[in-house]
Structure formats: structure tokens, C-alpha cells
Amino acid sequence: KRELLLTLKGKESVTLDNQKVLTYANIGNSRDLAMVLQNDAEGIGLFRSEFIYLESDTYPTEEEQFKIYKTVAETMAGKRVIIRTLDIGADKQADYFQLAKEENPAMGLRAIRICLTRPEIFKTQLRAIFRASAYGRLAVMYPMITSVAEVRRIKEIVEEVKRELQQENLAFGEIEQGIMIETPAAAIISDLLAKEVDFFSIGTNDLTQYLLAIDRQNEELDSFYDAHHTAVLRMIYQTVQNAHKENIWCGICGELGGDTELTRLFLAMGVDELSVSPGKVLPLRKIIRETRVEEDREKLLQTFL
Ligand code: PEP
Ligand code: MG
Numbered sequence: 001k002r003e004l005l006l007t008l009k010g011k012e013s014v015t016l017d018n019q020k021v022l023t024y025a026n027i028g029n030s031r032d033l034a035m036v037l038q039n040d041a042e043g044i045g046l047f048r049s050e051f052i053y054l055e056s057d058t059y060p061t062e063e064e065q066f067k068i069y070k071t072v073a074e075t076m077a078g079k080r081v082i083i084r085t086l087d088i089g090a091d092k093q094a095d096y097f098q099l100a101k102e103e104n105p106a107m108g109l110r111a112i113r114i115c116l117t118r119p120e121i122f123k124t125q126l127r128a129i130f131r132a133s134a135y136g137r138l139a140v141m142y143p144m145i146t147s148v149a150e151v152r153r154i155k156e157i158v159e160e161v162k163r164e165l166q167q168e169n170l171a172f173g174e175i176e177q178g179i180m181i182e183t184p185a186a187a188i189i190s191d192l193l194a195k196e197v198d199f200f201s202i203g204t205n206d207l208t209q210y211l212l213a214i215d216r217q218n219e220e221l222d223s224f225y226d227a228h229h230t231a232v233l234r235m236i237y238q239t240v241q242n243a244h245k246e247n248i249w250c251g252i253c254g255e256l257g258g259d260t261e262l263t264r265l266f267l268a269m270g271v272d273e274l275s276v277s278p279g280k281v282l283p284l285r286k287i288i289r290e291t292r293v294e295e296d297r298e299k300l301l302q303t304f305l
Contacts, residue, residue, distance in 0.1 A: 005282040009040040013285045016292040019267060023285050024080075024275035026253060030068055033075050035278035043080035045201060045275020046141075046253040047072065049125070050087050053094050059121065065128035073136025080137045082178065082201065082275075083129050085122065087111040087143040091217060106206075106215065111144035112154070119157060126161045130172040139176035141201055146185040151196045182206035182254070187235040194246035201275070202239055204254025208232050227256055233304040237269045244270060251275055260287050267293040268300040 013023040024045030025036045036044060052060050052068060072081050088094055089110025102108040115122035129140050142154055158177065165172055181187050182203030190200065204227070209216040211232055214225050226232075236252065243250035251273030256262060258276035263284065266274065276284055293300075 069132030
């Protein structure tokens with residue numbers, strides 16, 4: 001079976017009726033890179049950069065980060081690599097951040113909230129990512145966004161970083177900037193957010209947790225955690241439509257993206273990219289290449305509208 005899948009390497013992820021969707025991989029560590037290449041992902045849709053912080057006992061320096069991002073950029077040789085800026089806090093703790101203990105860490109000081117509260121940490125990471133963008137096709141993505149104001153503040157910081165790099169004569173490339181849509185607020189105002197960024201990537205793990213008000217880490221609630229909940233599917237579809245109205249692309253990088261029971265539905269919605277764990281790339285490509293979507297599109301969409 002694995003051999004059959006390997007014949008799909010180098011082939012496009014395209015439906016029988018010619019709808020193209022990018023099959024990307026998620027990585028949580030540079031050691032996963034080998035798997036990305038072996039499974040012929042068309043890019044990296046989610047590089048969870050927090051491992052760099054979690055594997056260190058002090059703030060990783062710009063130089064340390066630069067080396068890692070440069071290696072990924074070079075290894076992927078011109079394929080898109082989306083680096084998500086640090087998503088620490090909540091379940092992922094690093095002691096040297098000295099974050100206070102919280103009652104509700106999933107709703108607490110985490111991810112972009114830390115970056116906007118402590119901009120020097122954010123700027124160090126952005127400088128490293130921008131410098132590495134001279135060596136490949138890097139994109140940057142911001143987690144846990146809830147408002148337009150946050151995105152505008154981020155873009156100001158990015159402009160500062162670019163100015164500084166220019167003044168120091170440090171090279172950087174063109175870099176796309178996108179956001180994760182993983183809070184209900186972001187999904188609901190995705191029409192406004194789409195005017196601010198180059199792409200969306202839907203984080204269905206957190207989006208489901210916050211939409212259903214169910215702790216994604218609490219196994220006792222597994223029977224209530226309905227990943228196919230109509231509310232989740234509607235939010236995904238709305239987000240895709242709002243992205244397309246502003247001519248930006250929209251992917252899915254949460255677990256749901258690799259749920260092959262939903263692949264046809266995602267194709268019907270017009271999702272542009274699915275980013276899944278490396279081992280799921282070729283099985284997903286197989287399904288996409290065997291699917292015809294146009295004739296059933298309206299009927300499929302009716303199932304959750
Ligand atoms: C998500 O929330 O769906 C996501 C992809 O990010 P993480 O699982 O790292 O929170
Ligand atoms: Mg998330």
C-alpha cells in the first residue's frame with residue numbers, strides 16, 4: 001500500500017475535474033524535515049516554532065533562530081515554508097518566560113499576546129525569520145489573532161524590523177504575512193481581517209475548542225468534542241469565502257485538515273491548502289486525485305448550511 005502511495009510523489013494534488021489544492025505538512029521540530037521530504041509535501045504549512053523555545057533554558061538568540069529558519073528554507077528549496085511565530089503559554093510552558101500561573105491558561109497570556117506584551121522577544125524572532133527569508137520562500141503566520149488592531153500593531157512592528165535590517169545592510173526576501181484563524185472572533189470578522197493579510201490558515205484545534213467551549217486537552221470530554229460540528233464547518237466555510245472575496249488564499253492547518261472524511265467537503269468549500277502531519281500527505285493526495293467535486297458542490301455545501 002505504501003508503495004502505491006509512493007507513486008504519487010512528484011504528482012500534483014488535483015481533483016479529477018482539475019481543482020488544485022496544495023498538500024503541505026505540519027512540523028513541530030526540525031527533525032521532522034526528513035519526513036516532509038520523504039512524503040513529498042508541496043510545502044510546510046505550519047512550522048510550530050515554539051519547539052525552539054521549549055528546548056532551550058533561556059531565550060533563543062536571533063542567531064540561533066536564524067540558523068534553524070535558514071536550514072528549513074534551504075532544505076525546502078523554493079517551496080513555501082510558513083513559520084508560525086511563537087505560540088507559547090497555555091499548555092506549552094517555558095520557565096524562563098516566568099509567566100504567572102493562570103486560572104484559564106487557554107484564554108490567557110499566550111501566543112501573540114505575549115509577543116505584543118513583550119515586543120523585544122517578538123522582534124528577535126521576526127529579525128531571524130526575515131533574515132532567513134533571503135535563503136528560500138518563507139512566509140510568517142501569527143497565532144491566536146482576535147482583532148484588526150492586533151494585526152495592524154504586528155504590521156507596524158514588522159515595518160520597524162525591516163527598517164532596522166535595511167539600516168544594518170542585512171538581506172531579506174519577499175515574505176508573505178498571514179494569520180491563523182483559530183478564535184471565533186477572528187472567524188467572525190474574517191471579512192475585515194482578509195483586507196489586512198496575504199493568507200489565512202484555519203487552526204481547527206483551537207477554533208473547535210473555543211467554539212464549543214470544550215477544553216481540547218480534557219480527555220473526559222472527548223465524547224462531547226464533535227470535530228464535525230456544524231458550527232465548526234460553517235465557520236470554516238465563511239472564512240474561506242471571506243478570504244476569496246479579498247483574493248487571498250485560505251488553508252487549514254489544524255487536525256481536521258487531515259480528516260479524510262471531510263476532504264470532499266473542504267474541496268467543495270474551495271479550501272486552497274491542507275497542511276497535515278507528514279505521514280498524511282500522500283494518502284490525502286490520493287483521495288484528492290480520485291475525487292470529482294464540481295457536480296456535487298452545491299449538494300455537499302447544503303449538508304451543513
Ligand atoms: C490549531 O489550533 O488548530 C493549530 C494548528 O495550532 P496548535 O494545535 O499548535 O494550537
Ligand atoms: Mg492553535
